Amino acid sequence: MNLAWFRGKGPQLDEHQRERLGRLLAAEVPDDRPLGQQRLVVLDLETSGLNMRRDLVLSIGAVVIRDDAIDLGEQFEVTLLRPVQPVSESVLIHGIAPSALAAGCDPAQALLDFMEFLGPSPLLAFHAGFDQRMLARALKQTLGYRLQHRFLDVAEMAPMLFPDSKPRHGGLDDWTEHFHLQVHQRHHASADALVTAELALILFSHARRQGIDSLAALDSRLEHWRRRQNAQML
């Protein structure tokens, strides 16, 4: 069993892996390009639990938005090789069988594959903060890599752009239901990534009508909206 991640003292990478790590592209900074010309990677992670310091990334699903469309031919899906997880409630949620984990891909290999797929593109995720921290920690521990890519939170964009129709809890299920989206298999990283991307397409279409057509513009509007939300809370 590969217990490299467990020894804690820096990752053990082979020559080839170090080479690949060195070739990864630096993250893009959000700019004024129209959204249609921006490649975006929509990410969803399944994890062993919700504890951001202890739990592990079990699988990664990602789809690409480019030219305002989701390209079904360009997708990323991997299950990571993990030591047998205690069967907890989270197994019931992500539904990844212990046998699937045992047959998974070496984590260093899987994460390098993902980072190559990602390239310099900004990321989108639902409750992006969680995915960002889980991914950053996995990259740090497994590859000694510091994640600097920008994350945009779809969970935040949705109520900002549709303030009147905000569902009660504002979870992914609520929004997919609100827009009558179909998820092939909820809590499967790829399927969740796809439905998050569909949600994002709806949001972008709506944003464009409000004159927001670049990541930079979206970013500043989110900033503004966050401040107002905080002000209202106080």
Next chain:
Amino acid sequence: MSKNDAFAEAGKTAVLQNIHGTMEFLRKYPPFIQMENAHLAYLVEHCQLRFYAAGDSILKPEDGPVEHFFIVKQGRVHGERPHSARRGTETTFEITAGECFPLAALIGERATRTEHLAAEDTFCLLLGKEAFVRLFALSSPLRDFALRGVSSLLDQVNQQAQLRAAETLGAEYSLDTRLGELTLQTPVSCAPAMPLNEAVRLMHEQHVGSIVIVDPSDQPVGIFTLRDLRRVIAEGCSDLSRPIEQLMTQKPFHLPPEASAFDAAIAMTERHIAHVCVVEKKRLRAVVSERDLFSLQRVDLVHLASTIRHAPRLESLTALRSDIGLLVDRMLAHGASSTQITHIVTLLNDHTVCRVIELTLEDMGNPGIPFSWLCFGSEGRREQTLHTDQDNGILFEAADDAEAAAIRQRLLPLAAQINQHLAQCGFTLCKGNIMAGNPELCLSRSEWSRRFASFVREATPANLLGSSIYFDLRVVWGDEQGCAQLRSQLLEQIADNTLFQRMLAENALRHRPPVGRFRDFVVARKGAQKDTLDLKVEGLTPFVDGARLLALAHGVEASNTLERLRALMEAGVIETQDGAAYEEAYHFIQQTRMQQHQQQARLGQPYSNRVDPDSLNHLDRRILRESFRQAQRLQSSLALRYQL
């Protein structure tokens, strides 16, 4: 990457969750349902998924040659065409989940002629033209579907219907079979000069019930049947060597080989004959007998009709009603069309009505006054189903009002008795008292004429309702001339009265087809009728009302809805394409209704016209929705024509 590699690769990516999920989704719809796995995987992984907000233009003529094959993943797409007569646009079709577009433009390598708009928030899968072309070459289900378009959908429905029929009865033939395709015996024929006894010997040797008399060029000039032999003997003919041409029935009825078994059955029933010659290019090809049709269908239509016609007592007629039900049941199971069935039900009902009148006359004594028995409404339109009630009246000739009143007094008891007898035979008494026994409906020709004129002149709601019943009239029994005169007067009056036409048009828009803007069907929200829609009132009535209005306004004499539509197309009142679409739609709704009635009868439930669209299979549901949409189109064309 070579082609084979590409498909091997597709096989691998099919395990990806989202590719797999999208394939599963597409597998619910034709043509994807029949496509090979590798081809479908190739399709999905070459797709883009795109979002269109409600009102967004997806594809328009100005975009130039179409570059993508679109599949609706979620939402609805409308086709908008510039309005032919008015500014603005009209919706010509609707496309929903699982359906694809624009096939004709894509295959024709041209721009679309119709702008495609998102009718609500919509996601489409877009397959690039290059990948489409490659799949088109490889996948025959996709190719067939694309080339045949919507007609292939209808084919599938027909195939399903026939499959079901075959399952029920194990039948190999249907009434649609062409006479030319039936395996019939070589016809037995002879020359006009053949002596009677020789002709009969020939029939006996060949085990046939008829012999056709032909001229030297093999053209039929007469027919002689066993029934004729009986007549000849009964009339005391002693000279058995008389030439057959003196005894035969001249000019025998004939049909071309392209005619169907159904046509032959109808001809036999209508004309009370047992043999029909099949003639091609003026030469005798075959003879179809009642017995041939029985063995073909095991449905005793001709026999049933003649049994009704010769029923000795009212009780025997009553007993025969259940046979009609059985017959319709079997015909539906054989995949007979709704038009064939309404035709047959009407025919058998007409025979029953005639026999009831004759028996009642025998019973009560003939008053010796000529009269015609009229029928109205669905009976008048020849559109009866098993579930039918009485709408009838009497027309007679009288010199003046006084004479009319006197005749009426003598006919009314008879009429009332006929109504009662019909009720015993299964024709439910009319709740609105639209029956010949009602003094207001037992009228002389000039009284009817005045009554109809007042309907046209004073368009009160009651009169409008009346015109929608009475103006679909025809004669079932008795002389037809009075009724024909009445009808031509009526057509003249209506042609001159645009105000009345406009009121009829308003009336024809009362029942809106249940297709909503935001959902595909609008069903009842609550109560016992929750989630259902009414096939008759919401689906058929718009066609019936629309066809009646246009027929009356344009001098069309037919009373049957489909015949009216055909006459209107010929007269150029409605465009041929539109008319054909209306016909098909009307036909399909009627078919759905009958299949439902048949099922209700089988389960011992009362007849109902309400159907839950969700209970239909995917294909039927889709076509039903399109059919309702055609009713909507007919209504909007009326609204436009009459400026409503």
